[in-house]
Amino acid sequence: MVFTDFLFYVLATILLVSASRVITARNPVQAALFLVLSFFTASGIWLLLQAEFLAIVLVLVYVGAVMVLFLFVVMMLDINIDKLREGFWSYLPLAGTIGGLMAIEMAMILGNKYFAAAPNVSRPAAYSDTAAIGHVMYTEYLLPFELASVVLLVAIVAAIALTLREKRESKSMNPSQQVIVKKADRLRMVKMRSESEVLPNDQADKGDAA
Amino acid sequence: MEWLSQLFGSYWQNVQMVGWTLVKIIAIVGPLMIAVAYLTYAERKVIGYMQVRIGPNRVGFWGLLQPVADGLKLLFKEIIIPTASNKGLFLLGPVLTIAPAFAAWAVIPFDGTMVLANIDAGLLYVLAMTSIAVYGVIIAGWASNSKYAFLGSLRSAAQIVSYEIAMGFSLVGVLMCANSLNLGNIVLGQEGGFWHWYFIPLFPLFIVYFISAVAETNRAPFDVAEGESEIVAGFHVEYSGMAFAVFFLAEYANIWLVCTLAALMFMGGWLSPLPFLPDSILWLFAKMAFLVFFFLWFRATFPRYRYDQIMRLGWKVFIPITIVWIVFVGAMMQTKFDYLFH
Numbered sequence: 001m002v003f004t005d006f007l008f009y010v011l012a013t014i015l016l017v018s019a020s021r022v023i024t025a026r027n028p029v030q031a032a033l034f035l036v037l038s039f040f041t042a043s044g045i046w047l048l049l050q051a052e053f054l055a056i057v058l059v060l061v062y063v064g065a066v067m068v069l070f071l072f073v074v075m076m077l078d079i080n081i082d083k084l085r086e087g088f089w090s091y092l093p094l095a096g097t098i099g100g101l102m103a104i105e106m107a108m109i110l111g112n113k114y115f116a117a118a119p120n121v122s123r124p125a126a127y128s129d130t131a132a133i134g135h136v137m138y139t140e141y142l143l144p145f146e147l148a149s150v151v152l153l154v155a156i157v158a159a160i161a162l163t164l165r166e167k168r169e170s171k172s173m174n175p176s177q178q179v180i181v182k183k184a185d186r187l188r189m190v191k192m193r194s195e196s197e198v199l200p201n202d203q204a205d206k207g208d209a210a
Numbered sequence: 211m212e213w214l215s216q217l218f219g220s221y222w223q224n225v226q227m228v229g230w231t232l233v234k235i236i237a238i239v240g241p242l243m244i245a246v247a248y249l250t251y252a253e254r255k256v257i258g259y260m261q262v263r264i265g266p267n268r269v270g271f272w273g274l275l276q277p278v279a280d281g282l283k284l285l286f287k288e289i290i291i292p293t294a295s296n297k298g299l300f301l302l303g304p305v306l307t308i309a310p311a312f313a314a315w316a317v318i319p320f321d322g323t324m325v326l327a328n329i330d331a332g333l334l335y336v337l338a339m340t341s342i343a344v345y346g347v348i349i350a351g352w353a354s355n356s357k358y359a360f361l362g363s364l365r366s367a368a369q370i371v372s373y374e375i376a377m378g379f380s381l382v383g384v385l386m387c388a389n390s391l392n393l394g395n396i397v398l399g400q401e402g403g404f405w406h407w408y409f410i411p412l413f414p415l416f417i418v419y420f421i422s423a424v425a426e427t428n429r430a431p432f433d434v435a436e437g438e439s440e441i442v443a444g445f446h447v448e449y450s451g452m453a454f455a456v457f458f459l460a461e462y463a464n465i466w467l468v469c470t471l472a473a474l475m476f477m478g479g480w481l482s483p484l485p486f487l488p489d490s491i492l493w494l495f496a497k498m499a500f501l502v503f504f505f506l507w508f509r510a511t512f513p514r515y516r517y518d519q520i521m522r523l524g525w526k527v528f529i530p531i532t533i534v535w536i537v538f539v540g541a542m543m544q545t546k547f548d549y550l551f552h
Contacts, residue, residue, distance in 0.1 A: 056334045059342065072364070129331075175522045
């Protein structure tokens with residue numbers, strides 16, 4: 001057994017265990033963290049396939065950004081675990097059917113000749129995966145790439161628009177207005193003559209004398 | 211040696227490779243740990259003198275053994291695990307904070323040849339490693355089961371995710387100029403004196419990168435994650451002993467890391483500022499120390515930012531600046547002035 005084979009089996013075992021823990025873990029935060037672990041091991045497997053760009057981007061985008069926000073939301077939720085278990089048996093037939101269908105679909109895809117294990121292409125040592133992907137992305141696949149970016153942009157705008165749907169009731173500060181405040185807006189310098197101090201004690205004394 | 215190679219048989223080459231890599235890792239991490247320890251000393255001394263104090267001066271000559279004493283003290287302290295905390299994750303938090311801070315050093319070139327892993331997508335790897343450092347903070351805050359810790363971790367997570375975008379964009383400018391993601395090639399692209407370094411054509415990106423780096427490492431004036439006036443000590447309020455020290459070490463290791471990256475990408479790494487002087491790793495160390503000094507200077511100078519202003523600075527100032535400058539650099543490269551951007 002070659003060392004990389006050994007690595008593959010270790011990573012694949014961790015990946016399968018953590019992926020199944022994603023759906024079996026009782027605590028949603030733990031489930032999200034298991035998902036992070038499975039992304040990590042998946043990226044390790046991609047590295048074994050010499051797809052270094054995809055492996056690093058998987059960590060950079062999914063682990064570094066998407067799952068952080070995901071975890072953020074899950075942590076804020078106050079999930080009652082008993083409620084989640086309600087109606088498990090009544091939903092089971094429907095869920096089982098859908099799950100079975102998906103399993104069949106996956107089997108059909110993987111059994112397809114287009115998805116058969118690719119022959120191991122040996123590449124020259126100077127071959128750069130990243131440069132190759134960049135090259136085809138901006139030449140051959142420029143239009144689909146730009147279309148995908150427009151779709152993402154629309155999704156971003158839509159997501160922001162959804163959060164602005166309701167009228168805001170809470171009051172908030174406007175930092176950009178606050179930072180342009182100058183000293184002259186808040187502070188008024190008054191020039192006045194100096195005054196001699198009159199102590200109340202002196203008046204009391206004078207009153208006594210009179 | 212003979213009997214060893216017989217013992218491992220055909221695996222001897224693999225074993226040798228792994229052993230040699232381990233030696234290299236120790237050669238990087240060992241000095242790094244010393245640098246981290248003495249950065250804490252330097253910080254206390256520098257801020258001390260800025261505030262007209264002397265700073266640590268009791269342990270050893272000039273207080274030079276202070277970091278050792280601090281380390282020993284923390285090592286002997288009890289690690290208290292709160293009863294209502296999630297124990298496994300509570301201990302995983304510090305580990306996940308320090309692991310990426312060290313792992314990112316794997317691709318840092320110290321010299322033309324001195325690099326542990328000379329990979330093509332080195333810059334992407336560094337970005338990926340620094341982006342997962344936020345998990346330690348989030349997990350620590352959540353697993354502590356404390357309101358202060360949780361608030362601190364939420365602040366920190368939002369801040370790190372926001373500034374990562376500006377940081378990533380400012381690095382896009384660098385890779386446009388260098389035509390490479392390999393850190394060694396980025397440095398070699400700046401050969402020929404300090405006027406070839408990228409901080410001149412990419413000056414706005416350099417400033418954005420450096421300020422984002424301060425925010426990424428949760429340092430003053432962006433240290434709201436541990437704003438002690440509001441949330442005690444933020445995400446690590448429940449940690450004690452070595453578990454706390456690990457967070458501390460990770461913060462200083464991250465400072466060294468971001469300063470090294472700035473030195474490599476904007477200030478020519480190990481290249482000498484004047485062509486007739488020899489290139490040397492000492493130049494890299496000098497540049498790193500110069501940049502690290504700014505972190506200490508900032509801490510002694512600026513009051514803490516308000517949280518909404520931090521977010522505004524990241525999203526509404528830095529990200530537009532970087533996007534505009536990337537477009538500008540891209541446009542200039544199509545003109546006859548493109549020699550300025552290489």
